[in-house]
């Protein structure tokens with residue numbers, strides 16, 4: 001045996017110390033944020049308990065079981081968030097919002113979205129230049145902000161529903177009167193930075209087709225209301241998403257052909273007046289009769305045509321008078337986040353709805369139809385139309401998720417509607433929608449399991465937007 005105090009041993013020790021010194025010099029700087037001992041929940045993988053999720057800059061760099069995480073040569077995180085007993089889900093989307101609907105709310109919406117865990121939104125109609133400027137400001141990185149995808153104006157017909165003629169209805173729309181003008185309008189929107197286009201209810205079928213063709217040629221996704229001159233099964237397959245379930249009731253009626261003919265005749269004969277009134281009178285006259293004429297096999301044919309068209313049912317809006325979000329326990333707290341003039345106005349509107357007569361036909365139909373669509377494999381996306389119909393930005397998306405579950409989706413499927421589905425609408429499924437290595441770090445940390453009860457998406461411990469951690473205090 002060697003003498004441990006001999007020269008050889010001393011030389012070894014010197015070498016070892018030198019190595020240690022070198023190692024100390026290369027100890028990596030702490031960086032990123034680690035969520036530890038957390039249950040990761042997303043629509044693609046279900047629940048993965050006891051995970052460590054490491055975020056560096058704006059990316060998720062690893063998702064791994066605690067036991068196998070933290071490799072020896074990995075930089076230690078600069079911050080550790082305790083995920084014990086908590087659930088980490090992808091940042092949520094609201095697929096249907098209008099930043100420019102209420103000027104008193106425009107500047108407050110982004111902050112409210114983030115507070116409620118909404119890290120991406122689709123603005124489905126408003127002035128393009130203003131929305132582009134808003135998007136540029138939100139995305140400049142100065143403040144944490146949700147991602148915002150904009151369509152520019154509602155592309156309407158010769159008559160425009162949201163023409164701005166009435167102070168209660170802002171100028172969200174624009175007229176596209178002829179097929180010849182359609183391509184130029186889409187081109188201009190594309191050049192101005194539109195992320196998708198939104199086609200509205202009073203366009204003529206030939207204009208609808210011209211708009212869709214140009215958007216396709218430019219690789220712009222298309223959101224649409226079913227034009228009143230067309231049926232859902234005719235228009236739906238030519239677009240990527242349909243909003244509000246509107247006009248599906250007509251397509252699903254046994255008497256659809258007669259209802260459509262009457263509708264087309266009234267629209268064609270309309271020469272004077274407001275687009276809004278034309279649309280309202282058609283819905284007022286035809287919606288309930290169409291629902292009463294529901295034909296199961298006809299509707300199955302319609303839904304079979306919609307297998308590739310995301311439906312954004314806005315159940316919260318469609319059922320407002322019967323599900324009454326303003327009667328919820330947390331409504332006053334949600335209103336407290338709005339500027340007082342808006343909150344005051346909304347309290348009055350809620351009181352008027354409470355006191356008014358309610359016909360539940362369309363609300364019940366909407367809940368029934370989403371369940372039926374889901375059974376038929378029609379893809380469903382989560383959106384609210386906020387701030388229309390007393391929809392508090394951010395808060396209202398959680399109500400929408402609950403209503404999707406009430407209509408027949410599982411909590412996991414409802415989560416899919418607010419994460420994977422919207423990401424894939426924009427062909428961004430490699431970047432967003434699940435908690436996965438390499439994806440953008442948009443995350444929400446919850447105090448309770450959303451797969452057990454979807455209402456647990458409201459129990460937010462903190463939100464991460466593009467890698468920036470915003471704990472709720």
Ligand SMILES: [Zn+2]
Nearest residue numbers: 096124125385
């Ligand atoms: Zn809308």
